[in-house]
Amino acid sequence: MESSYNSHVKRIIGGIVIAAVLGFLAKVVMTPESFGVYGHYRADAIIEEADRExxxxxxxxxxxxxxxxxxxxxxxxxxxxxxxxxxxxxxxxxxxxxxxxxxxVMTGDEIKTLCLRCHNKAIEARPEDVIKTVAMPDHLKKQNVKETHTCNQCHYVHAPLEYINQAIKITGIKETI
Amino acid sequence: MNPAHENVVSTLTNYVFPNDLHVHWSMMIALYPYITGIVAGAFIVSSLYHVFKIESLKPVSRFSLLFALAFLACATLPLLCHLGRPERNFNIMLTPNPSSAMAGFGYIYGAYGLVLFLEILFIFRPTLVHLKGQSSGLMKIIYRALTCDSSNLSEQSLELDRKIIAFLAAIGIPMACVLHGYVGFIFGGIKANPTWATPLMPVIFLLSACVSGVSGIILAYILIKSFRGQYIDLECVKTCTKFLAGFFIVDFTFEMLEIFSHSYLYTEHYHMVDRLLAGPLYVSFWEWQVGLLSVVPLLLLGILCLTRISDASYKLLASVVSFMLLLQVVFMRWNVVIGGQLISKSDRGFTQFHPEWFDKEGILTAIVLMTLPLIILFVLSKIFPFWNEEDKDLNRKEVGGT
Amino acid sequence: MSRTDKTPNAVSGGVPDMATELNGDRRAFIKKVLKGAIGGSLLLVIPLEAGVGEKQENDFDKIPEQIPGIRGQEYDMSSRQFAFVVDITRCIGCGSCCVADKREYNVPDGNYRTWVERYVKDFDDNVYVDSPKGGVEGYQEPRPELKGKIRDTFFVPKLCNMCKKPSCVQVCPVGATFKSPDGFILVDSKRCVGCGYCIQACPYSARFLHPVTRTAEKCTWCYHRVRKGLLPVCVHVCPTKARKFGDMNDKKSEVYKILRSHDVITVLKKDMGNAPSLYYKGVRREVV
Known part of the structure; x- marks a missing residue:
């Protein structure tokens, strides 16, 4: 095939134009439908996030x-x-x-660890007006119980003072922690 | 404070945000600017001849373009190794976010690759046309494709080529600067990181790019020529070395200026930058990057540029300096990319980074990725004659350059 | 091993569920909703049903609404302005929020959507901060290394700041992280390429790369719960009401009252210029 002085340039430019058009078409086709509805993102993603379990x-x-x-x-x-x-x-x-x-349902020492997540006095960053804290094992000693006692032996975990208050009502003895 | 006590205090106070314990950008992201830097630097060498008509650089003017192309072909690989979802990489072309410094990568890289490739095609066209006539089989198909199946070498055609080459070389310079300056801005645009967020970052990246590119060309030129037992044009090496010295002096000055500004301005994050450079980065920054690989090369460059030494020692010394500066830039990238991430955003502690050998982004991958451009360069050498003098064997008529 | 050590994992049931969950095809449903709306602008008003999974829909009606003004009416995204307040003076460092968060999202170990830090200050103004496992196991013991007298000690919960000028959105190269019209910064896990740029850009280190999906993740203020009129899970489980959440348009909401009060309210890293919607009450100047 006989080539003119600029045929290679024409072919290169033609190739670039074809590539650009194909690229543009790919961009249009492959950009998600809801992209750009509110901004530079896929609007569906909001609904997907809202729909999380x-x-x-x-x-x-x-x-x-x-x-x-x-x-x-x-x-x-x-x-x-x-x-x-x-x-x-x-x-x-x-x-x-x-x-x-x-x-x-937690039992034994698991209960103790769980209770002390909040009620451990050793962690000083717990304001008294927010939460009641106890020092272990001082609290057990003070209450004259064995040091192996777990919290739920005295405190009903769902309402920690329920039994204590009932006991106070019956016996009239008041104790402090 | 005695050292033992200081140690206790630092472990006590070293608080790193839980999500900062992991260094998210590892070696691949240090490698990526290194590779694009070599591309930009090598292209600048070629442009010095093609645009600024520095005649003594003619021997490496073609080689540097192919050198740039070989590295450019691998520039995206570290990024693909790094991405969490590499199969989605085209999202960066489909929906580039205009406010993101990273989003331009696809288009800038693509456009620059096109300009570089076209410039190579036009500069080599007469050579390729001749080679097409002498080859057969697969090589003939390759040459036909590269010459766009046109064998027209009329004066009118070559004149058109010369104009196109001048145009491509001219727009190639700003594009190379954009390609690499923008890589610097990827880091410079992160305000949350006190070591990255400086307007000097793109400048330093650009200058170190020039340093690594020119060093790469010098070293490759001397090594390939020596290996093949061919004549080394010392004038060319000397000109390259002078440019290298110029680029490196400015580069090193800015690198030091950045550290100096941090320490002199003594801003709220300085205690972290200071402790970083005095602690985890002491060896890789002060001892390697600054001491061994900057101060020593500066002295050697002084000897090369200012004193008269024998040709043989000049070649040896120039190779050594180039190699050291190539390493200097590796350390600079490491210290910026990895070093910058060691500072936790808690402003209270440093995390650690231990490169793995067999990780997806590990040392082995890094070695493979740095070898790959050299293999590509070897393949390119089978298609494109690197040196102008080989051209003369093909055709008495001088056609190289403009 | 104590029970609490196991809690987060025992119930999360394992990360493998994650993959199936992510592959679940909600697309057909979303498409249906989108086609129902006429034109783009009308999409701004997405009815409540759009956010509620069909299966859970009826059950949820039985649960008392926690955020007023969301259920039973059209959810107009553009008119919402949510705020989150953390009251440092009420946080006891129990880690309930961290446990709940980990379970709600099956967050893999070593990554944190939210975490609780412990600050300890001595009389020499030294500040010691720690957050072992992000506080998910709570704080059972004082720091054994600290021998001196403690001047001040407190807990600081951390989560996404939902910046009004978010750096993560600015830098995301593909538009996968974005600010929704109702002010939430969310991540589109189907478009995220996992480059980690947003992780670098977040001044609060609230983001991480999810090891299973390999995409960026972070706290969403439980967007899926909020859209159904429920509180973010960390707010819901906080036993001391140290975390508060609400709509600023609702004059009766607690956050509105706090932000209108004379209390000292601050945001983290104010000078970063990100303008967080996450406010802190009673925070000390040492908190970063």
Whole structure:
């Protein structure tokens, strides 16, 4: 094929133009539909995020089945604690309205560790007006119980002062922590 | 304060935000500006001949373009190794965010690659046309594609080529500067990092790019020529070395100016920058980057440029200086990219970085990625004759350059 | 190992679920919603149903609403202005928020959408900060290395600052992290390339690269809960009400009252210029 003096330039320019057009078409085709509706992003992503599974429900969700515990819990000093913090998420327990798994109930030393997450006096950054703290094992000594006692042997975990207050009512003996 | 006590205090106070413990940008991101730097620097060498008509650089004018192309071909690889979702890399071309310093990468890189490749095609066209006539089989197909299947070498055609080459070389300079200055701004634009957020960052990156590019050309030129037992044009090496000295003096000055400003202005983050350079980066910054690989090369460059030494020692010394400066830039990239991330945004502590050998972004990958351009360069040498004098063997008529 | 050591993992059930969850095809549903709306501008008003999964929809009606003014009406994104207030004086460092957050999102170990820091200041003005495992296991012991007398000690919960001028959005090369019309900074995990630029740019280190999806993640102020009228999970589980969240347009909301009060309210790294929507009450000057 006979080439003129500028045919290579023409071919190169032609190639660039074709590539640019194809690139532009690819950009148009491959840019997601909802991109740029509100700004430089995919608007669908907002709905996708809003549609994420809710794993923690509320104490009200638990109380619909566990009415007895919930009733006492709601009257005690622990009413601000979420059921799901100690027991695990609602979503792990119930799916499609049916129970799928039993959530753990803590026992023994687990309880003690859990209680001391909040109530350990050794951590000084806990204002007295926000939370009651105890020093261990001084608290057990003061109450004349064995040092191996776990918290829930005296305190009902869902309403920690319920039994204590009942005991005070019956015996009339007041004790301080 | 005795050292033991100081140690206790520093472990006590060394608080790193939990998400800062991991260094997110590892060696690949240090390697990436290193490679683009070599590309930009090598291109500048070629432009010094093609645009600024520095005749003594003619022997390396073609080679430096191919050298740049070989590295440019690998510039995206460290990024792809780094990306969490490399298969989505084209998102950066599909929906580039105009406010992001990184978003321009796809287009700037693409445009620069095109300019470089076209410049090579036009400069080599007469050579390629001759080679096309002498080759057969696969090579003939390659040459036909590279010459756009045109063998027209009329005076009119070559005159058109010369104009196009001048144009491409001219726009290539600002594009090379943009390509690399912008890489510097990727770091310079991060206000959350006190060692990165300085307007000097793009300038330092650009100058160190020139240093690494020119060093790369000098070293490769001397090594390849010596290896093949060919004649080394000492005038060319001397001119390159002078430019190298010029670029490096300015580069080093700015690098030191940045540190000096930090310490003199004594701003709120200075205690972190100071402790970083005195602690985790002491060896790699002060001992390697500044001491061994900046001060020593400066002295050697002084000898090369100001004293009269024998040709053989000049070649040896020039190779040594080039090698040291190539390493200097590696350390500079490391200290900026990795070093900058060691400072936790808590302003209270430093994290640690230990490169892995077999990680996706590990040492082995880095070695492979730095070897790859050399392999590509070797392949390119089979297609494009590096040196103008080889051209003369093909055709008595001088066609190189403008 | 104590029970609390296991808590976050025991219930999260393992990260493998994550992959199936992410692959779940919600697209058809979203498309349906989008097609229902006429034209782009009308999309600004997305009905509540758009945000609620069909399965959960009915159940949620039974749960008492936690943020008033969201359910049973059109959610106009452009008119919302949410604020988050952390009250340092009420935080006891129990780590409930961290545990809940980890469970709500199956956050892999070593990455933190939210975390709680412990500050200890001595009489020589030395400040010692720590946050072992982001506080997810709580603070069971005082720092054993600190022997001197303590002048002041307190906890500081950290989370996404939801900046009005977010650096992460500015630097994201592909538009995968963005500020929604209702002021939330969210990450589009389907477009994120995982470059980590936003992680570098965030002055608060609130972001991380998710080891499974390999995309950027961070606290969203539980956008999925808020859109259903529920509080962010950390606010919901906080036993001392140290974390508060609400709409500033709601004059009865607690955040509105706090931000209108005479209390000293501050934001973190004010000089960064990011203008956070996360406010701190009672924070000391040492907090970064």
């Amino acid at each position: 809710i794993r923690h429900w509320t104490n009200a969700s638990c109380s619909s089945c566990h009415a007895h515990e919930a009733n006492r819990h709601s009257k005690g000093n622990h009413k601000t604690i979420s059921c799901e913090f100690c027991h695990g998420t609602y979503a792990d327990h119930i799916a499609d309205g049916k129970k799928v798994k039993t959530l753990p």
